[in-house]
Amino acid sequence: MTAAAAMDLSAETPLLRVRDLTRLYGDRVGCEGVSFDLWPGEVLGIVGESGSGKTTLLNTLSARLEPSAGTVEYDTRDAGLTDIYQLSEPRRRLLTRTDWGIVHQNPRDGLRMGVSAGANIGERLMAVGARHYGNIRADALDWMGRVEIRDERVDDLPRTFSGGMQQRLQIARNLVTGPRLVFMDEPTGGLDVSVQARLLDLLRSLVTGMRLSVILVTHDLAVARLLAHRLMVMKDGRVVEQGLTDQVLDDPHHPYTQLLVSSVLQV
Amino acid sequence: MQPNDATQAQDTLDGYNFAYLDEQTKRMIRRATLKAVAIPGYQVPFAGREMPLPYGWGTGGIQVTAAVIGPDDTLKVIDQGADDTTNAVSIRRFFARTAGVATTERTTQASLIQTRHRIPEAPLTEDQILVYQVPIPEPLRWMEARESETRKMHALEEYGVMHVKLYEDIAHLGRIATSYDYPVRVNGRYVMAPSPIPKFDNPKMDMMPALQLFGAGREKRIYAVPPYTRVESLDFEDHPFEVQAWDEACALCGATDSYLDEVVIDDAGGRMFVCSDTDHCTQRTASREAAE
Ligand SMILES: Nc1ncnc2c1ncn2[C@@H]1O[C@H](COP(=O)(O)OP(=O)(O)OP(=O)(O)O)[C@@H](O)[C@H]1O
Ligand SMILES: [Mg+2]
Ligand SMILES: [Zn+2]
Numbered sequence: 001m002t003a004a005a006a007m008d009l010s011a012e013t014p015l016l017r018v019r020d021l022t023r024l025y026g027d028r029v030g031c032e033g034v035s036f037d038l039w040p041g042e043v044l045g046i047v048g049e050s051g052s053g054k055t056t057l058l059n060t061l062s063a064r065l066e067p068s069a070g071t072v073e074y075d076t077r078d079a080g081l082t083d084i085y086q087l088s089e090p091r092r093r094l095l096t097r098t099d100w101g102i103v104h105q106n107p108r109d110g111l112r113m114g115v116s117a118g119a120n121i122g123e124r125l126m127a128v129g130a131r132h133y134g135n136i137r138a139d140a141l142d143w144m145g146r147v148e149i150r151d152e153r154v155d156d157l158p159r160t161f162s163g164g165m166q167q168r169l170q171i172a173r174n175l176v177t178g179p180r181l182v183f184m185d186e187p188t189g190g191l192d193v194s195v196q197a198r199l200l201d202l203l204r205s206l207v208t209g210m211r212l213s214v215i216l217v218t219h220d221l222a223v224a225r226l227l228a229h230r231l232m233v234m235k236d237g238r239v240v241e242q243g244l245t246d247q248v249l250d251d252p253h254h255p256y257t258q259l260l261v262s263s264v265l266q267v
Numbered sequence: 268m269q270p271n272d273a274t275q276a277q278d279t280l281d282g283y284n285f286a287y288l289d290e291q292t293k294r295m296i297r298r299a300t301l302k303a304v305a306i307p308g309y310q311v312p313f314a315g316r317e318m319p320l321p322y323g324w325g326t327g328g329i330q331v332t333a334a335v336i337g338p339d340d341t342l343k344v345i346d347q348g349a350d351d352t353t354n355a356v357s358i359r360r361f362f363a364r365t366a367g368v369a370t371t372e373r374t375t376q377a378s379l380i381q382t383r384h385r386i387p388e389a390p391l392t393e394d395q396i397l398v399y400q401v402p403i404p405e406p407l408r409w410m411e412a413r414e415s416e417t418r419k420m421h422a423l424e425e426y427g428v429m430h431v432k433l434y435e436d437i438a439h440l441g442r443i444a445t446s447y448d449y450p451v452r453v454n455g456r457y458v459m460a461p462s463p464i465p466k467f468d469n470p471k472m473d474m475m476p477a478l479q480l481f482g483a484g485r486e487k488r489i490y491a492v493p494p495y496t497r498v499e500s501l502d503f504e505d506h507p508f509e510v511q512a513w514d515e516a517c518a519l520c521g522a523t524d525s526y527l528d529e530v531v532i533d534d535a536g537g538r539m540f541v542c543s544d545t546d547h548c549t550q551r552t553a554s555r556e557a558a559e
Contacts (some may be wrong), residue, residue, distance in 0.1 A: 079535075089419075089423070090423045093425070094421060106449065111412075111432070115431055115435055116435060116438055116439075118434070118438055119431050119434050119435050121436065122434055123427055123428065123431050124427070126427040126428075126430040126431060127425065127427025127428075128427070131430070131503055131504050132503060132504045132505055133434065133503040133505050133506050134505050135503075136434065137434075137438070154438075155438050155439060209348055253269070
């Protein structure tokens with residue numbers, strides 16, 4: 001199956017509609033003039049060298065960094081496409097806690113290191129009103145299994161977990177409320193190659209199985225090729241090329257993309 | 268000396284204002300207190316003052332007491348249930364000297380009760396005010412260190428983390444082990460720290476006829492539970508809130524429905540259980556003896 005087959009091409013509205021999105025840091029450009037649509041079930045990769053604006057763009061898209069200009073509209077369940085920066089703060093926070101997930105590069109930024117793995121997974125359920133301990137625990141155990149962490153670790157603190165396990169726990173913690181859109185910033189960064197491969201496999205099957213939409217930042221083109229249906233290539237804060245992943249990587253048009261692809265091939 | 272009004276009270280103790288604090292400070296504390304009463308369970312910041320009192324008690328509750336006490340009040344001071352600890356005695360004496368008020372050890376005779384760590388066993392009435400000394404007013408603090416963030420969590424009713432704590436208790440110990448400062452939800456809205464009272468006392472807060480005021484000196488916060496307000500202890504459907512229970516009765520008065528302290532009675536490690544509320548125990552013992 002090609003990656004594109006998992007996408008819902010019959011949907012009438014995109015899940016996310018981004019227009020002319022710009023974020024400046026004083027005079028410096030973080031990202032500038034970015035426009036795209038993200039469709040339900042689609043995995044969009046954002047690639048580019050260090051400092052090209054990937055994290056800035058991701059944070060601006062995920063309601064964590066106010067844009068200097070432009071709009072980010074999300075297809076909310078009750079009101080359709082809505083500018084996320086026009087939502088009241090309570091609604092925006094609720095949206096990010098239930099409909100969205102955010103997987104940080106460093107699991108310490110995305111986990112509560114002071115409470116058990118089970119509590120980490122259960123927190124979002126409790127945040128939206130789950131009040132039955134037995135059910136919360138059953139859901140936590142179910143998700144431990146889905147991210148391949150053994151049941152008996154459910155009461156252990158995340159700091160006793162390996163880096164790969166912490167990352168899988170962070171993913172479970174995000175997916176337990178059944179979000180529709182997940183933002184990931186270098187989810188496999190800092191992991192050993194073999195650990196990376198296992199995580200990528202897992203991510204791929206979860207994304208397909210749950211028909212998740214994902215915006216994935218990575219500087220690793222191999223990761224992008226494995227997970228992303230579509231790629232945006234960034235340079236100096238701007239998108240210089242975008243298209244289906246295979247096309248962009250096998251037949252790059254922009255000289256910068258050509259350089260990026262060839263430098264990977266040399267590695 | 269029993270002054271009838273605040274003007275006379277100015278010279279209760281030479282050089283000190285009535286109840287020690289100056290009038291401007293008291294007005295400021297009263298304003299914060301009124302706001303706290305208007306928004307049950309909400310922590311109102313106030314500009315706290317230093318008080319010349321024993322270190323280790325904390326001055327938040329005492330500042331509230333100083334701001335609400337009047338010359339006609341009768342003050343009771345409880346420390347861990349007892350009226351006769353060094354702290355309780357010196358605070359009682361402090362207000363007797365600076366405000367000239369009457370003091371009592373009888374719960375039923377007090378109009379104002381300053382407490383640390385307990386709610387009296389005798390039911391309180393509409394004519395009484397209970398002032399708690401609070402060391403840590405923010406129930407979300409254990410999970411979130413940033414004040415700006417906890418304020419936002421309260422504003423948006425983001426209280427999921429409170430249940431995370433209870434979840435951890437059950438996961439590690441099989442039951443909710445939190446037994447002091449057990450978090451409550453006030454009037455269906457704000458989650459509140461009841462101060463380090465035993466959870467045994469939590470049900471007394473619910474729909475209490477007396478006004479409950481809470482003062483935290485170090486963190487400069489005042490909050491309140493107005494009379495007849497719902498106060499629910501947080502729990503899970505399958506692990507409902509429960510209070511402490513004892514197999515023993517009080518060794519002195521025979522009470523089976525009061526909060527008991529375990530005390531060592533001899534060098535051989537002999538122990539017994541007695542009421543933590545000394546007034547409750549004394550009243551019961553007296554009425555038993557009268558009956559005999
Ligand atoms: N908080 C900030 N203040 C000022 N400039 C910033 C800030 N964050 C990022 N920048 C600048 O914005 C540009 C884009 O940075 P960004 O972190 O988005 O890049 P990136 O593609 O994520 O890089 P990397 O691959 O190293 O993570 C860079 O020039 C960076 O120096
Ligand atoms: Mg980055
Ligand atoms: Zn007794």
